[in-house]
Amino acid sequence: MSVLDADIEEIVVSADQIDDRIAELAKEIDADYDDREPVLVGILKGAAMFMSDLARALERPTRMEFMAVSSYGSGTQSSGVVRILKDLDFDIAGEHVLIVEDIIDSGLTLSWLLKNLQARDPASISIVTLLRKPDAVKVHIDVNYVGFDIPSEFVVGYGLDYAEKYRDLPYIGRLSPAVYGG
Numbered sequence: 001m002s003v004l005d006a007d008i009e010e011i012v013v014s015a016d017q018i019d020d021r022i023a024e025l026a027k028e029i030d031a032d033y034d035d036r037e038p039v040l041v042g043i044l045k046g047a048a049m050f051m052s053d054l055a056r057a058l059e060r061p062t063r064m065e066f067m068a069v070s071s072y073g074s075g076t077q078s079s080g081v082v083r084i085l086k087d088l089d090f091d092i093a094g095e096h097v098l099i100v101e102d103i104i105d106s107g108l109t110l111s112w113l114l115k116n117l118q119a120r121d122p123a124s125i126s127i128v129t130l131l132r133k134p135d136a137v138k139v140h141i142d143v144n145y146v147g148f149d150i151p152s153e154f155v156v157g158y159g160l161d162y163a164e165k166y167r168d169l170p171y172i173g174r175l176s177p178a179v180y181g182g
């Protein structure tokens with residue numbers, strides 16, 4: 001239990017559902033990678049929880065790397081103009097990269113990131129995202145693994161924040177409008 005629970009209007013994905021789905025995703029990824037060792041590239045800060053749970057669920061040994069990006073834009077809208085806040089400190093040339101994302105909304109951040117990483121000559125790039133919103137279909141990115149398709153509403157928890165809060169909730173939930181000051 002958290003004092004933040006009171007700010008959540010509805011649980012969209014429960015902690016148990018997250019656990020079960022990550023176990024399924026890990027099985028799929030383990031099978032697909034066969035004898036390849038993926039380099040997990042987690043996108044901070046949102047993917048921190050998913051990355052650590054996914055890495056532990058995978059039987060295959062992985063390397064854990066992180067990147068932080070910020071997309072310029074007003075409020076909760078992504079503009080597609082992305083700035084690297086923390087770059088990889090590992091050369092991914094020849095590596096099998098698995099991008100680990102928290103959520104794909106417009107898909108603009110991810111399509112920029114994909115181009116950026118592709119230019120570094122990895123052997124392969126795949127994408128796993130815990131959540132995907134309906135707008136993501138507008139950008140044509142091949143997302144290899146999706147945890148949950150959710151409605152187009154702002155959600156927090158399990159890594160996702162509103163004004164840097166709620167990342168530590170163990171589930172994914174919809175914020176009460178009162179929290180927005182509305």
Ligand code: IMP
Nearest residue numbers: 046078104105106107108109154155160
């Ligand atoms: P995109 O470029 O619109 O796909 O932006 C994706 C990024 O925006 C994600 O990696 C999140 O950091 C953030 N984001 C998108 N939707 C939500 C949400 O509902 N809650 C919290 N963060 C979100």
Ligand code: MG
Nearest residue numbers: 043044046102
């Ligand atoms: Mg993110």
